[in-house]
Amino acid sequence: MKPARLAMLTFCFAVLFLHAGAQNPLIRNQYSADPTARVFGDRVYIYPSHDILATEGKGRVGWFCMEDYHVFSSANLTDWTDHGVIVTQNKVPWVRPDSYSMWAPDCIERNGKYYFYFPTTPNDTVAYGRGFRIGVAVADKPTGPFVPQPEPIKEVRGIDPNVFIDNDGQAYLYWSAGNIYGAKLKSNMLELDSEVKTLGELPTKGLKEGPYLFERNGIYYLTYPHVENKTERLEYATSDHPLGPFKFAGVIMDESASGCWTNHHSFIQFRNQWYLFYHDKDYSPRFDKARSIRADSLFFNADGTIKKVIPTLRGIGVTNAGSEIQVDRYSAISNDGVSVDFIDTANRFAGWKTNFTKHNGWIQYNNVDFGSTSPKRIAVNAMSENGGTLQIRTGNYDGPVIAEVTVPGSGGFAVSKAAVVKAVRNRQNLFVTSKDDKKISVDWVRFE
Template sequence: MLRAKPIKTNWFFPTILLLFILTATQIFAQNPLITNQFTADPSARVFGDRVYVYPSHDILANKDRGRVDWFCMEDYHVFSSANLTDWKDHGVIVTQNKVPWVKPDSYSMWAPDCIERNGKYYFYFPSTPTDTSGGRGFRIGVAIADQPTGPFVPQDLPIAGVRGIDPNVFIDKDGQAYLYWSQGNIYGAKLKENMTELASDPVAFQNLPTKGLKEGPYLFERNGIYYLTYPHVENKTERLEYATSNSPLGPFKVAGVIMDETPGCWTNHHSILEFKNEWILFYHANDLSPNFDKARSIRADYLSFNEDGTIIKVKPTLRGIGITKATDKIQIDRYSEVSGAGATVGFIDTTLKKFDGWKVQLKGSNDWVSYNNVDFGQQKLNTIQIKVKSGSGSEVVVKSKKDNQILAKINVPKTEGWGVLEFPISINKSGIKDLKVENVENKSVEIDWISFK
């Protein structure tokens, strides 16, 4: 068998020449969307030509902060993207000890939401209040900004008449705004024009499941149908369900399941939006903390509807959403498809450095993974780079999945550690393609990423 020779000739370890070293800088793409911190409860909104995601921010509790082995959140970040692949962290927008009504060091900044009205951005968040004279439990407050990224100014007091968590705001086509929240049941009420006060008494929604926890309401409208979506514990962990109505305040009728339970993660919390003619479900799991489900990570997958408006159940993927540039680091461990008993995904560092991400291991011949929606553009690309290691050496081919054409043959030498190899491309592609990365030999090889140059 002919083997493609690498462009560099001195690639054998331990004196392998590295093109570059992986740094702490992250390219935010695939699932989970954010890989340099824990994020949960994503509220996603379209403002202008970008998607903004307002999640809660899980941190690890210890004896000096929060309650050990429980949820611990002290602030909120906002992230945005124009292409659903590259996410920018705009930093902290609200923090617990700078909100007048929040109990200091309570570490209870749970699931938020944000919405725009008349050029102002209203950020809604729950937390533990300092004043408990009206009863114990969470209250919901508002912070206001002129831009979706802030600076946000918290109001002095929480919203009167509201007790609970998981605020969600919906503005109907007639301009009426509504606030939804949960506290054992799911509630809704009209908001005044100022977006900080209730304009009607709260309504407790009936006809929803009575067994198990319900929380995290998120309401949206499509083709005249109002969808009330919510996490619900039918068994031991939360799954995403929905009910429908012809009115923002119901009555609602249970319609089905959006996403089944995630094994190993007690909670799920979500939002749904339409962006560039695609419907997207944002949610969370515990990808970066598989053994502790109070440290979660936000995800996204495409969502679709039947002709009658019912939601087609979403199956979680590693690939997620968005289009990846061929010249970016393509994280093939976030695959679209996988085949072969020896094809597995694991953490690059199995100790405490989970934020380093994952690798894919192909142990046998014909083990492969595919990765869809890679944009080669119209430019001529000459080489492929691969971050790889193999204790035995192997050969890997990278193909265009649709026509099975081989783009590159990669002769992986026997190595003792990670290195970056560069090989020529045999066929140049343009436009958006799906890729297939396949192990040719019955030898094990581990791959972090590939990139075209």
């Protein structure tokens, strides 16, 4: 087989079969940020930016560094497929190829075409001026291939493009550059069709960026990250028109507990549930320019105001009991005797482990689907220097024991199995508890 043919087959295999987990962060094999989620057909697609670590001669060391974009999709919010690179800085005619500034994008469908909007720096400052411009790439499918337009959108300077199409078919483009701006788009989705309007009814103190506009029950929600104090929190304002005037309405998500300086987000409604997509620095706790995307459920009050979203590790989606259940992405955890840390600090994409050190220490993982037939066995990938015993429960941390797993003493992770002694079916909340005071580290559990 020719090398080129083999390379193409290898790439296609990766695109088809590279999956990410259901928990937060959603993407488990690379850094990702600034997620725009969209529902196209019966799937959810995420268009994030792609953080990489800058090195000498490749970006600005210690700063944001992005050279391309991937797209991910899922039919169930649990299994995410990486469809590979869709746009890269070296293949856009007007982009400076060494800019490494492919920042927060967006994508929207109109009349069977998919329009991907992205900000970056141009290669010709005489023609396009200094600073960021916003370009468009067009495709026939949400996964591409996307063909970049030869020039950026005229009269638009800034970052964080967002596109909204109203019920009457009028499209709008929003972006940020110190303030947040909006304008109508022509039906070709490539040119402005109105004067640029500064959306000036928002808080004036601190940085505002990353606009995302959506409509629900006749209310237009303009949402954006805002530095009220030291780092960004997500806020929103409402109006009865896509270009305002807007009235400040509240905070969607508080400043990150991790101290991540940025946040950037989007909203979708999928199968009658609303979701918020955002980012944090899960895989890079000491460097907030290498971020990871997350998602949590979103709810509204009866008057249309948004209930504040509390970030979770468990995230969204239902986990199949037959998959490797990462209990370290927990829904709740006991106050004593349980902790979570990286399996390998030199390779954080290897994930996390749950450390049990005290009798009755427990961790809770919600929404596990056992189906209509109870499993026969459970497998646990765990490590314990002196050996120990885990109990698997449902319902509550002191609920019925469905399995008891003995983990032998060893110097590394190994799979231990045990019988499921009490039938378990349908969707359940799962609890892993320690039977003794011996240290046991758990990577995952799986039912068979």
